[in-house]
Amino acid sequence: MPSETATLPATYDTGEARVEEPQSMVPPVVAHDPNAPISAADLVRPAQSALLELLRREPALGFTLAYLFLAAVGITYDFWFFLFFGVNVLNYADFSDFLLAAVREPLVMAFTVLSAVCILLL
Numbered sequence: 001m002p003s004e005t006a007t008l009p010a011t012y013d014t015g016e017a018r019v020e021e022p023q024s025m026v027p028p029v030v031a032h033d034p035n036a037p038i039s040a041a042d043l044v045r046p047a048q049s050a051l052l053e054l055l056r057r058e059p060a061l062g063f064t065l066a067y068l069f070l071a072a073v074g075i076t077y078d079f080w081f082f083l084f085f086g087v088n089v090l091n092y093a094d095f096s097d098f099l100l101a102a103v104r105e106p107l108v109m110a111f112t113v114l115s116a117v118c119i120l121l122l
């Protein structure tokens with residue numbers, strides 16, 4: 001009669017690879033202290049993994065979001081640059097100006113991409 005409270009997993013040789021049977025399919029119970037502090041990383045981690053999974057499935061969405069972000073940075077740069085001269089560039093901007101704002105100033109785009117890469121690596 002096999003014991004149901006075995007402490008070591010059963011192993012056997014199938015000829016191709018060694019296979020270990022799990023002890024139990026029930027996950028271990030972890031006591032959670034309700035007064036334990038919760039870090040911001042614990043709250044963000046599930047959303048971050050879900051976003052990364054979405055971007056792996058839909059890479060075009062990632063490129064679109066990245067270009068929109070770069071365009072927003074370019075528009076912000078144009079706004080502050082022309083505001084120095086007293087001109088509100090948003091009143092005179094055309095739709096193509098918003099689309100090309102990301103590539104009009106390559107140095108701004110390079111610094112934005114570089115800072116995003118540094119943030120992701122940290």
